[in-house]
């Protein structure tokens with residue numbers, strides 16, 4: 001089990017990026033949601049032992065992973081937000097090189113790289129230089145390298161950036177399968193990335209946890225507080241100032257808005273069932 005206990009991270013001359021946060025990860029897929037600047041990447045870098053926390057403990061299977069990170073590093077697959085590649089190497093060469101860095105024997109590296117290229121649907125491009133790969137293909141190389149050593153803990157930072165809708169679905173399903181007997185921590189600011197696959201949602205804002213629990217409980221926390229109402233386009237700015245608008249749909253000359261309000265916000269407002277996006281907005285506000 002990976003435990004992040006009372007973690008604070010302060011960068012030089014900055015406010016707290018992570019502010020006394022505790023997170024314990026067992027098997028399953030945890031969706032870490034939060035707006036830009038919430039501190040998600042900082043927390044993930046600490047979990048991946050790339051950065052040390054200013055204060056707090058990282059424990060892996062009960063042992064301190066800040067002063068002795070090796071056991072966690074061996075068990076970890078990490079895909080950072082700014083994952084870089086060597087453009088002159090082919091996909092196969094690059095993954096084989098990283099497998100060697102991770103200590104896989106030549107023989108098992110060959111087999112593993114082949115398996116992973118199939119898994120991320122890049123077998124057809126294995127012998128082409130990475131410099132010619134699209135953004136989505138490079139993302140898939142990043143995912144493959146995170147899985148090289150069959151990790152028990154998988155930490156992925158905004159992994160679906162640059163993927164097309166079909167690739168997003170495939171990737172979500174892959175992580176969901178992997179999380180059956182592993183810990184997967186996936187950070188994103190896109191609610192739909194975790195909506196159908198997360199067994200637990202952690203919402204972070206300004207370095208702190210705003211919600212940690214079952215996705216259904218998060219949605220239920222705003223039951224009765226989500227409404228839809230028609231608005232004339234000229235009145236829209238006023239509505240946006242008075243209450244949080246979670247969505248707006250233009251139809252003809254009108255706009256239908258979806259808003260958060262504890263009480264019926266207008267006589268013609270109708271109550272609607274909340275979804276995860278509504279609840280996410282409510283807790284990060």
Ligand SMILES: Nc1ncnc2c1ncn2[C@@H]1O[C@H](COP(=O)(O)OP(=O)(O)OP(=O)(O)O)[C@@H](O)[C@H]1O
Pocket residue numbers: 011012014016017034035036037038039040041042043081189
């Ligand atoms: N290396 C760094 N040096 C100084 N400040 C940093 C550094 N990394 C992050 N920060 C600051 O810490 C805060 C949290 O950033 P972080 O990248 O962890 O958030 P995030 O939730 O991952 O956001 P994003 O989705 O935009 O990456 C921000 O105010 C950011 O500017």
